[in-house]
Amino acid sequence: MERLISLTLIAVFALFGIVTSTTECDLPPSLWCSTSETAKRCKVFDQCKDYQTEKRDAKLVNVTLYHESLCPDCIDFITTSLWKAFTKVSDIFTITMVPYGNAMEKKEANKYKFFCQHGEAECVGNLIESCAIYVLKNERASFNYSHCIASYLNTQRRVDFPKAAKKCANEQSINYDQIDACANGQLGNQLEHQMAVRTRALNPSHNYVPWVTINGVHTEALQNQTETDLIKVVCDTYQGPKPSACQEIIHDTHSCRRLKSEL
Known part of the structure; x- marks a missing residue:
């Protein structure tokens, strides 16, 4: 190309x-x-x-992340590979976040009850993230918000999700009361159900998180590449003229490196 x-x-x-x-x-x-x-x-x-x-x-490359709020590997992916790509080549790709992961749901009366891999606290976190996406209505703003929360959780493991979410909302001038009301109401329940439906619709079905698709496609090889060098994946997939950050990655990944045994 x-x-x-x-x-x-x-x-x-x-x-x-x-x-x-x-x-x-x-x-x-x-x-x-x-x-x-x-x-x-x-x-x-x-x-x-x-x-x-x-x-x-x-056409912009779509990176969709299927994750769950308290999964350590998800937090690590958001704060490293995905954040690096966001800061370097965000003008050539979009980010879609789907906070549900390995959770399960059960219909009870007129709402759903969720059961999460890392306990009730994770279900609360998933609801907050789903509501933030709905309230902010801007994928870049909502990802920036999610990254802030993940960063706090990554550095301070004892910080609970609502506390981190409120702190980040204050830092980014976001109305947390609106997000909180959504997460504790019927709207949040329905939004999280939509995340469940979207996650179950994956083909192939996910069996771990973080689970990443590029333009709707997931393979094990692609997953491994997104975790090690998402910038290169986005740059290789994008069909338009490459931004300068892509050229930097091309130079880096095509260099010949000496093996330690040769030193």
Whole structure:
């Protein structure tokens, strides 16, 4: 894909008679339009204006995380691999959070009773996260909120989920009372039921969490890649011009490393 983009850009720039000095532009053609600053340095700013339309038309990669609020591995994934990707390449992927995981539910009268792997406290956490997603109605804001909570839980294991959720809400100017009312009412119960339905609809069915799908696809190989280098997975999947952070990862992952036995 990168080679195809490079050839396309070379053809476009050749058509306009553009010759770029390597002393001024030390990047491959596929990255000349990655940012306005790069385009100016490579003397293709005007031509990149039209080319950026392709980037806007490229479909964003969807990363969906099926998780549960007090799962240590889920907390670790949110605060490491997923957070790193969010800070580096968030402009080319979307994040969908599904807080339910290995829980079970049982219909009782007009509501559902949930049974969670890490006890009742985890069910409370799942409800709070589901309600935060509903209340905030912005995937980036809700993920940023979830990351804040996970960070507190990761560093202070004795902090309960509601306490961490309230603290993060205060830090991020979020109306926690609205989230809390949702989590303790019928709305939260129905929202968490929807998370249960979505989790059960997975194909293949999940058998652990965190469980990650990329554009709706899950394989063991893909799961392993998302845990070790989610940025590379997102960059490889994205069909538009790659942001500069992708190039950094490409250089890093294609380097030849000496084995310790050779030292």
